[in-house]
Each structure stands twice: as structure tokens, then as C-alpha cells.
Amino acid sequence: MDFLEFIADINWGSALYQLLIFSLLIWVVSRFALKPLLGVMQKREQQVNDNLDNAEKSRAEAEQYLEQQREELKNAREQAQEMIDNANKISEQQSREILDNARSEASRLKDAAVADINREKEQALESVRDQVASLSVAIATKVIEKELDESEQEKLIDSYLKEVENK
């Protein structure tokens, strides 16, 4: 069997058939299976990436919210503290004011009462004095009318004179 005969004896037909069917297989598999599959795989990859990005974003947002809430809570607490302080201050001030008012009112009332009492006393004394004077004048008139006789007048005048002499 020489070389040419050997070459000619090779099953070239099945070799051609194999080339054909394998090319066809690649085409069919690519067209009907792998192209759509690759599309889905790519889409899934994209989705996973997107999900990861979204999760990262959500986490950052949540952290931001948390920070914000914390800040707000702090503010609220500070505000509440301030309100309590203010209320304390105001109540203290008010109580002091009320006390002061009461005290001054009391002293004013006392003063007024004292003045009233004094005035009343003054008036009473005045009227008593007036009455005493008029009474004593009346009494004196009566006494003088009744008892002042000649001798007594004499004696009285003498005593006055003596007194004057002694001075």
C-alpha cells in the first residue's frame, strides 16, 4: 500500500461529516441554549451587583437616619432639661414674688391698723380731754359757786401773794 493509496483510504467522508455536524452542533447549542443562558447569567450578575449596591446604600441611609435620630433625641432631651430649668426658675421667682407681696401687704395692713388705732386713740383722748375740761369747768363753776366765800377768797389771795413774795 503506497502513500497515495493510504491517503485515499482515509474516511474523508466521515471527516467532512464530522466537521459539518460539529459546526452545526456549535451553532445549535449557541443559538438555542447558551446565548439565552449567558443573557440570564449576565442579568443575574447584574442583579446581584445591583442588590449589593442597594444594600450598601440602604445601610448608609439607615446609619444616617440613626445618627439623625440620635441628634434629635439629644436635642429633645436638652430642650426638656431647659424647660424644666426654666419652670423651676419661674416657680422660684413667683414664689418669692408672692411671699414678698404678702409680706409687704401684711406690713402695710399692720401700719394702717396702727395708724388707725393711734388716730382712734387720739380722737378718744381728744374727746375725753374736751369732756374733762368742760366737766371740770362745770364742776369748778359748781364748786366755786357753792363754796367760794369771803374767808376762803382771802386765804387764797394770801397764799398767792406769799408765793409771789418768796420769789
Add this chain to the structure above:
Amino acid sequence: MDHQDLVWTWSIAGFDLHFNITTMLMSTVAALIVAIFSIIGARKLAMRPTGLQNFIEWVMDFCRNIITSNMAWQTGGRFIVLAYTLLFYLFVANMLGIPFELATDTDHYVIWSSPTSDPVLTLTMAAFVIILTHVYGLKIRGGKEYFLDYFRPSPILFPFKIIEEVSNWLTLGLRLFGNIFAKELVTVLLVSLTGLGAAGILLTWLPLAPWLAFGIFIGALQAFIFTMLSMVYMAHKVESH
């Protein structure tokens, strides 16, 4: 005992074109299996894959790993279909001969065996891959770079580069053929021991079971090696180094 292939000859324009019917039949069966599995697996595509789609995606991932271990993904991404088809087709082809081999009674015409035990088929596949590497080398890197590569790193290496191309083709095809052919041959020899009677049946079963297990291993390994080397040769042609 002399196994022979069913050969059909078609005389065309004074030339005899030989067709090996067995190989063609088995190759078609393997191609059909691959096509059917792939299409069914991709029929109901879901974002959350189940069943066959999971399997197909796993094979795709496997091929992606083969490619990325040889070249950059932006260059190699286009070869994933080739890698997937090569791997799946050769695996199925190698497995076809495992469960049984059919032969006609009197003339021992083989009608069912691994198609990859035919050197014509394996060398055709290897030639297909090698030709594709040249086509993509020209297409991706341009004619100048492609031809200059034969003289790198030194012009003295030019003849060796030519030899390399031929030997790449021969080794790629013959490695697959040799492994699968030897597996089939030994299987046939073991099975023929049953002719010895009752003791022969025992003698057959004892070594046959581990041998077929080994055959599965060889078939898977050779499919992987063929795909891997295809991508290695492809990387040599399409990537500058």
C-alpha cells in the same frame, strides 16, 4: 473476533469518498444528546436556576474557569461556546462506549461504540480546533502580528514553529483517540473472556467493573484535557506574549 467498521463508499468524480457509518452514527447520537440536554436545560430560564439549568450553568462556569486560566476574559469570552460544546460533546462521546458495544453477529461490524475511538474523528476535531486558532489569531491580532509570531523570539525557530503546529494537531487528536481506543479494546478483550465458560464469566466480571469505572474516569479526563489544550493553543494564537 476481528472488529471492523461499517464503511460506505461514494464514488464521486473519479474519487472514492469513504464514509465510516459507525462513527457518523455515533457522532450524531452524541451531538443530539448534547443539543437536547443543552436546549432542555435552557428552555425555562430562571433567575433562580433549578435542575438541568443548574447543571448547564455549572458546565459553563467550568468552561469559564478553563478559559480564564489561559487568557484574559475579554479575549477569551467569545470561546466559551466552543469550550462548552467541545467539553460536553467529547464527554458524551467518550461515555457512549462505556455501557455496551454493539456488533453484528457474523462479520463483527461494529455499530455502537465511542465515536472518539476512531482516529479520523479525533483528528478531524483536532484539525477543526487548530484551524480555528489560526483563524482567530489572524482575526484578533491581525496578519502582521500573526506572521511575525512564526519568527519570535528568533527566526531560527521558524521550522520548529511549523513542526509545532503539525505536532499540536497530531498529539491533540491522537491522545484522545489512543486513550479511548485502548479503553474500548481492553473492554472488548475482557468481554471476550466470557467465551471460556463459567470461570470465564467470573474472570470477566472481576476486572471489568473496575476497568469500566476507570474508563469513565479516562473519558472525563480526556474530554477535559482536549478542551483545556484547545484553549491553551487558542491563547497562544490570540494573545501577544
